Structures are given as C-alpha cells and as structure tokens.
Amino acid sequence: MKFIIQRDQLIASVQDVMKAISSRTAIPILTGMKIEAKQHGITLTGSDSDISIESYIPAEEDGIVHVENIEEGNIVLQAKYFPDIVRKLPEKTVEIEADSNLKVTIRSGKAEFNLNGQDAEEYPHLPKLQTESSFKIPTDLMKSLIKQTVFAVSTMETRPILTGVHLKLENNNLTFTATDSHRLASREIPVPDANIEFPSVVVPGKSLNELNKILDDTEELLEINVTNNQILFRTKHLYFLSRLLDGNYPETSRLIPEQSKTVIHANTKELLHTIDRASLLAKEERNNVVKLVTNDNQFLEITSNSPEVGRVAEEIAVQSIEGEELKISFSSKYMLDALKAIENDEVKIEFTGAMRPFIIRPADGESILQLILPVRTY
Amino acid sequence: MMKRVIFLVDMQSFYASVEKAENPKLKNKPVIVSGDPERRSGIILAACPLAKKSGVKTAEALWQAQTKCPEAIVVRPRMQRYIDISCQITTILEQYTDLVEVFSIDEQFLDLTGSLKLFGDPFTIAKKIQQEIIEETGVYARVGIAPNKTLAKIACDAFAKKNQNGIFKLDESNMKETMWELPIGKMFGVGSRMKDHLQRMGIQKIGQLATFSIDTLTKRWGINGQVLWQIANGIDYAPVTTKTHDKQKAVGHHMTLPRDYKTFDEIKVILLELSEEVARRARTGGYRGNTVSVGIRGADFNFPTGFHRQVKLTSPTNFDMDIFHAALHLFRIHWNRLPVRSAGVTLSELQPADPYQLSLFDFSLKKEHLNEAMDYIYTKYGPTAIVRASSLTSAGQAYSRAEKIGGHYK
Numbered sequence: 026m027k028f029i030i031q032r033d034q035l036i037a038s039v040q041d042v043m044k045a046i047s048s049r050t051a052i053p054i055l056t057g058m059k060i061e062a063k064q065h066g067i068t069l070t071g072s073d074s075d076i077s078i079e080s081y082i083p084a085e086e087d088g089i090v091h092v093e094n095i096e097e098g099n100i101v102l103q104a105k106y107f108p109d110i111v112r113k114l115p116e117k118t119v120e121i122e123a124d125s126n127l128k129v130t131i132r133s134g135k136a137e138f139n140l141n142g143q144d145a146e147e148y149p150h151l152p153k154l155q156t157e158s159s160f161k162i163p164t165d166l167m168k169s170l171i172k173q174t175v176f177a178v179s180t181m182e183t184r185p186i187l188t189g190v191h192l193k194l195e196n197n198n199l200t201f202t203a204t205d206s207h208r209l210a211s212r213e214i215p216v217p218d219a220n221i222e223f224p225s226v227v228v229p230g231k232s233l234n235e236l237n238k239i240l241d242d243t244e245e246l247l248e249i250n251v252t253n254n255q256i257l258f259r260t261k262h263l264y265f266l267s268r269l270l271d272g273n274y275p276e277t278s279r280l281i282p283e284q285s286k287t288v289i290h291a292n293t294k295e296l297l298h299t300i301d302r303a304s305l306l307a308k309e310e311r312n313n314v315v316k317l318v319t320n321d322n323q324f325l326e327i328t329s330n331s332p333e334v335g336r337v338a339e340e341i342a343v344q345s346i347e348g349e350e351l352k353i354s355f356s357s358k359y360m361l362d363a364l365k366a367i368e369n370d371e372v373k374i375e376f377t378g379a380m381r382p383f384i385i386r387p388a389d390g391e392s393i394l395q396l397i398l399p400v401r402t403y
Numbered sequence: 404m405m406k407r408v409i410f411l412v413d414m415q416s417f418y419a420s421v422e423k424a425e426n427p428k429l430k431n432k433p434v435i436v437s438g439d440p441e442r443r444s445g446i447i448l449a450a451c452p453l454a455k456k457s458g459v460k461t462a463e464a465l466w467q468a469q470t471k472c473p474e475a476i477v478v479r480p481r482m483q484r485y486i487d488i489s490c491q492i493t494t495i496l497e498q499y500t501d502l503v504e505v506f507s508i509d510e511q512f513l514d515l516t517g518s519l520k521l522f523g524d525p526f527t528i529a530k531k532i533q534q535e536i537i538e539e540t541g542v543y544a545r546v547g548i549a550p551n552k553t554l555a556k557i558a559c560d561a562f563a564k565k566n567q568n569g570i571f572k573l574d575e576s577n578m579k580e581t582m583w584e585l586p587i588g589k590m591f592g593v594g595s596r597m598k599d600h601l602q603r604m605g606i607q608k609i610g611q612l613a614t615f616s617i618d619t620l621t622k623r624w625g626i627n628g629q630v631l632w633q634i635a636n637g638i639d640y641a642p643v644t645t646k647t648h649d650k651q652k653a654v655g656h657h658m659t660l661p662r663d664y665k666t667f668d669e670i671k672v673i674l675l676e677l678s679e680e681v682a683r684r685a686r687t688g689g690y691r692g693n694t695v696s697v698g699i700r701g702a703d704f705n706f707p708t709g710f711h712r713q714v715k716l717t718s719p720t721n722f723d724m725d726i727f728h729a730a731l732h733l734f735r736i737h738w739n740r741l742p743v744r745s746a747g748v749t750l751s752e753l754q755p756a757d758p759y760q761l762s763l764f765d766f767s768l769k770k771e772h773l774n775e776a777m778d779y780i781y782t783k784y785g786p787t788a789i790v791r792a793s794s795l796t797s798a799g800q801a802y803s804r805a806e807k808i809g810g811h812y813k
Contacts, residue, residue, distance in 0.1 A: 204763060206717065209763065275764060277763075280764075311758075312758055312760050356760060382761075398763060400759065400761065401761055402757060402758040
C-alpha cells in the first residue's frame with residue numbers, strides 16, 4: 026500500500042474517525058485505525074464496537090486532487106500515535122507506505138516515521154445494514170435536534186435505556202425525546218418524503234454527542250438508515266454507525282400535562298441571565314435550587330438561598346403572567362439547559378402547581394418542548 | 404497551642420456492673436451478661452471482674468464461659484437500661500465540661516482544658532468523677548489523662564485499668580518509659596494485620612515505631628503511615644467533639660437468625676423486614692439514601708461463605724419497597740444457595756430528605772402519604788402495631804426484634 030495525501034485532508038478525517046476509537050476496548054485491534062487505499066480514494070475506519078466511523082477521502086473531487094500515486098492495499102495503525110504524528114508533520118503532503126511485513130513509513134519533507142502496523146485482515150468487518158429504506162434531513166437540522174435534546178439524557182447507568190435519545194418517525198414526523206426522569210427534552214420536525222416509519226429506537230446519547238461533533242454545519246442532506254439494532258448516518262464522505270440501546274423506552278407522552286394553571290411569557294435571554302445569576306449561590310446545594318415567585322401579574326421574583334453561603338434575589342419584568350399565583354422551586358441547571366435549547370426570543374412557560382411538571386416552549390410554536398420536574402421544599 | 408487536658412472515662416465491665424449494682428443478691432458473685440443461647444445470641448457480652456478471674460472472656464460462647472466458671476450467674480441483657488445509664492453518666496460528665504464525646508456505650512472523652520480553674524487539677528477531677536459515677540450508678544470508672552485523645556485512650560487501656568486507683572496520666576514526660584515499652588499491638592490504630600506488617604519491619608514496641616523513619620512509613624502507607632508515627636510520638640490533633648454522631652453516613656440493620664434459613668422465600672421475608680426497619684429509621688432521621696447494600700453470612704463456620712454487595716439507585720429513597728427491591732435483586736444475583744446465618748441491609752450515601760427533586764416515573768407522593776400514616780401509627784402504638792403478613796410466617800422476626808436493641812433484649 027502506498028499513497029501521497031494532502032495533510033489537511035488527512036488531519037480532518039483522522040480527527041473524525043478518532044471519535045470512535047477508545048483505548049479501552051475488548052478487542053485489542055480496535056485501538057487501531059484502519060487505512061484502506063483504493064484507486065478512487067482512501068478510507069479510514071475506527072470503531073469501539075458501539076460506534077463505528079468511516080471517513081472517505083476521494084482521490085479527486087471537483088477537479089482538486091487530494092490523493093496521488095495510489096498503490097492499493099490496507100493496514101491498521103496504532104491510533105495512540107498516528108493522529109499526533111500527522112498533525113505535527115512539517116509539509117503540506119504526506120506519503121504513507123506499508124510493506125508486506127506490516128512496516129509503515131510516514132514521510133513528510135525530511136521527517137520520516139517508521140511504525141509497526143497490524144494486518145488489516147484481523148480488523149473486524151463493520152456490520153452491513155440490511156435495509157435499503159432511509160430518510161433524509163438537512164445536516165444542520167440534525168445538529169440542532171441533537172443539541173436540543175441530548176443534554177437531558179441520564180448519565181447514570183442505573184436505568185440504561187434513559188442514557189439514550191428516543192427517536193420516532195411516524196406520519197412523516199420525526200421526534201427526538203430524552204429524559205433523565207427529572208426533566209425531559211423533545212423536538213419534533215416534519216420529514217415530508219420519508220419512505221419509512223419506526224415507532225421507537227433508542228440511540229445512545231454518547232453516539233449522538235460524537236455525531237454532532239463530526240457533522241459540519243451545512244444544509245447538505247444527511248441520510249439515515251434504521252434497523253432493529255443499528256442506526257446509520259451517512260453524508261457524502263462519512264459513514265457513522267451506532268448500536269441502538271436494548272429495552273423499552275418509557276411512554277413519555279402521557280406524562281406531559283395538557284392543562285395549565287399559570288402561564289408566563291418572558292424574554293428568553295433575560296430570564297436565562299436572571300436564573301444564571303441566581304444559580305451562582307445555588308451550586309453549593311445538592312439540587313441547585315432556585316425559587317420562582319409570581320408577583321402582581323408582571324414580575325417574577327427569582328431567589329436562591331444557601332444557608333452557608335448567602336442569599337440572592339432578583340426581580341424580572343415579563344411580558345405577561347396569566348392564571349393563578351405561583352411559588353415554585355426547581356433546579357437552576359435544568360432550567361438553564363432548557364432555556365438554552367429554545368431558539369426563540371420569547372418563551373412560554375406553563376405551570377400546573379408547585380408539585381407538578383412544568384413546560385417550556387418557544388412562544389411561537391410547539392415543536393420544541395422542555396419539561397422540568399420541580400424540587401419540593403418545605 | 405495550649406496544652407490540652409483530655410480524659411478518657413471507661414466503665415469497668417459495664418453491663419455486668421450495672422446488673423450487680425441494681426441487684427444486691429449478685430454482690431460478691433461472678434456475674435456474666437449473655438444473650439439467649441437458644442436464639443444463638445449466646446455470647447458473653449460482659450463479665451464482672453470476679454468472672455474474669457476464672458478466665459471468662461468477652462465475646463466467647465456461653466458454654467465455654469460456663470465450663471471455666473460453672474458457679475457464674477448468667478443474666479439476660481437489658482439493653483435499654485444500659486443505654487439509660489450511659490446517658491446518665493454523660494450527664495454527670497457534662498457537669499465538668501461541655502465537651503463530652505460519647506465514644507461508645509461505656510467510653511467517653513472529655514476535654515477539661517477550660518475547667519481546671521473551676522474544679523482543680525486533673526487528678527482531683529478524675530477522682531471526683533470516679534466517685535460520683537460509682538455513687539450514682541454503682542459502676543467503677545477508670546480514667547486515662549493525657550494531652551490528646553489517643554494518648555488518653557492508651558493511658559486508660561494500658562495503664563489505668565491495671566492501676567490501684569484506676570487513674571493514669573500519660574504525657575511527653577512519662578511517655579518514653581511507659582507507652583514506648585508497650586508491644587506495638589497495644590497501640591491505638593494498630594490492628595492484627597497492621598501489627599504483623601510492623602513486626603515484619605522489625606518494630607516490636609511502640610517506641611521503635613516512634614523512632615522509625617517517617618519517610619519509610621509514609622511511602623508505604625501514605626497519610627496513615629504518618630498518623631501512626633504521630634500517635635506513637637504522642638501527637639494527635641483531633642478535637643473532642645460533641646458532633647461525632649450528628650452526621651449520619653448510613654442506616655443499616657443486621658440480624659443473626661434464630662436458625663439457619665435455607666430457602667429463598669424465608670430469606671426474602673427477613674430482607675423485607677430489614678428493609679422496612681432501615682426505611683423507617685431513615686425517615687425518622689429525615690434522610691434519603693442513594694445506595695443499598697446487602698450482607699449475607701453463610702451458616703457453616705468452617706467454610707465461611709457470604710457476600711457484601713451494593714447497588715446504586717435511580718433516585719434517593721427512604722421507602723421500604725424501593726430498598727427491598729434493590730436488596731432482593733442483589734441477593735438473587737449473589738446468593739450461593741447455601742444456608743444463611745445472618746443478613747443485613749444498609750442504606751448509604753445519605754442526604755437530607757428535603758428539598759427533594761421530583762421524578763417523572765415514580766409516584767412518590769402516594770408512597771409518601773402511606774409511609775407518613777404508617778410512621779404515625781408506629782410512633783403511637785409501637786413497631787408491631789402493623790406488620791406485613793409475611794412477618795407472620797415462621798420465618799418472620801418482626802415480633803422478636805421489636806423486643807430487642809442491637810439483637811439483645813431491651
């Protein structure tokens with residue numbers, strides 16, 4: 026195997042693929058990165074058996090040559106060293122060559138590295154998806170779907186299914202839902218030309234976090250395939266495969282209150298900043314508790330009190346307060362996460378009493394829903 | 404820093420002394436306090452000095468003690484009484500200083516640094532305390548006097564207990580000829596394992612540890628090495644605090660069964676009873692816990708089996724069924740199907756019960772109302788006012804445990 030490649034192209038691909046490579050893995054060869062050279066281009070592969078990522082660098086694209094002098098072949102390189110080497114090479118091009126004894130030479134300018142490779146035949150084959158049906162959504166939309174929901178997954182392994190984001194595609198509507206049982210985040214988007222439906226798959230939160238890091242912020246379409254145990258995200262040069270979580274995701278739709286007793290319209294940023302300030306003193310306490318009290322149909326009073334640290338109070342004017350008066354305590358962290366996920370300038374918050382979940386939505390639409398369970402105080 | 408005056412006041416053969424003081428018929432007779440041999444709590448909890456003279460040792464089996472001292476009078480323990488007397492003694496000690504740290508049921512630390520001007524020199528105070536305790540409770544107290552807690556403890560255990568007057572003062576001035584000559588195993592903080600390690604390093608006496616290279620000790624045991632070295636040199640900065648028992652870390656209950664339980668269904672019954680007790684106590688203390696652990700010991704002493712495992716919960720709880728389900732889950736996974744002699748359930752990682760982050764998936768409010776109602780009934784009518792039906796089976800221990808404290812009769 027031999028080829029000469031543009032270093033910047035290689036760095037970008039290596040960084041993407043590294044997201045799937047872990048130094049702790051049950052199969053030792055998975056600590057390595059597989060490089061496959063074909064006349065039409067180079068493919069890099071990394072996997073930790075939960076996530077597998079393939080990044081493709083075409084030999085030539087739009088008349089620009091990325092890879093030259095290709096002699097076909099493949100090799101597995103130690104992922105512990107390869108990325109740093111590539112990043113620090115002196116010239117714009119890199120020559121990589123592997124001989125029949127699995128010795129790899131990396132050259133750039135006057136620098137030359139000799140690495141021991143491993144036989145690519147030993148590298149497990151990535152599972153091939155058994156489905157042709159797929160749907161497409163713009164890449165940047167997928168990124169916001171992830172960002173608006175994935176923060177709410179549970180970080181505790183006590184209920185493994187909650188560490189994932191629940192995906193549902195029905196009636197040309199795609200829904201992402203995540204909850205750690207104390208708060209819930211969900212977003213729904215229309216997918217007009219989907220030719221498949223699935224009632225419930227659960228993608229590990231970690232997979233989506235990594236996917237979000239790799240995807241570019243473009244409007245190019247992302248293709249998604251779903252089988253009963255895997256999900257595949259595909260762009261022109263990227264192939265991102267994740268295992269799905271086993272088990273039944275709890276039915277969340279009936280947990281969302283349909284009526285409300287108090288409705289607040291507020292400026293998202295102002296509310297966010299006020300809560301953020303109040304949370305400064307709330308961090309000492311276990312639940313980051315802040316307290317919200319409605320005042321005179323136009324003000325909210327946000328307070329926080331840590332007996333050992335001190336107290337903070339702030340009054341904030343809001344657009345409107347309708348319905349019953351309210352005193353409620355909740356985690357400032359959950360509230361901040363939720364408000365950050367709202368893209369609109371104005372939020373609508375619907376409460377049903379101090380002991381019931383409350384809902385935060387953008388003032389103009391229903392597509393994003395953030396739900397928070399209050400903290401009970403006496 | 405000002406030189407402190409710390410006392411360790413220790414009650415001689417506490418349970419036995421209480422029994423003797425309250426029953427004149429026992430005077431001048433060897434007395435043993437022991438649990439019920441048929442219910443296998445038949446070990447020696449305390450033996451009076453007369454019984455000890457015949458070789459009776461604390462914690463040995465009742466039958467062993469009886470072969471050594473057949474004329475001994477065996478008394479059933481009355482745990483509540485001992486707790487009451489211990490509190491009474493604390494009240495006596497609190498007349499001398501507000502800094503009284505209850506170290507165990509029969510040992511208490513006092514910081515008298517600020518009281519010397521009021522009550523006289525340490526020896527005078529120690530004598531006064533001894534006299535007052537024996538007059539009010541009939542129990543003979545021994546006093547270790549030192550500039551810190553560990554020295555006071557050593558002064559009491561190694562010297563005051565063997566003294567004519569039951570008082571011993573240990574400090575830098577007499578440390579070298581007294582404490583340093585003691586075998587290393589007598590030092591506070593050195594157990595049998597540590598003793599072996601130190602002896603292998605050639606350290607036989609406390610004095611040898613005191614003069615040993617501190618670097619070698621810290622290299623081997625880290626901070627603990629330094630602590631041991633400091634203790635050997637009579638250095639200990641720990642204050643006498645009344646707050647030892649303020650911050651609870653875990654709530655646990657454990658029981659030795661009256662007979663070996665062999666079936667899953669039988670053991671399930673006691674795991675539920677233990678979980679209920681743990682939950683109830685957590686609620687009384689105003690706690691919720693995040694971790695449940697289960698300990699099981701096998702029946703066969705010659706082939707000790709058993710396990711101690713723990714599991715983290717989804718959210719902190721103080722409800723019996725949450726604890727029980729976690730405990731049962733652990734038991735199902737780890738039990739080796741051999742008969743069980745004893746079992747314990749512990750709730751740890753405690754946090755205040757309020758404020759409480761509500762959860763989507765469990766309807767805790769309902770459970771909470773139910774538990775509130777039950778707690779109310781328990782407080783008013785006692786712990787057996789309502790029991791689960793399973794406690795009425797032959798495996799149930801709820802009624803028998805209600806009569807006991809720490810596995811012994813009240």
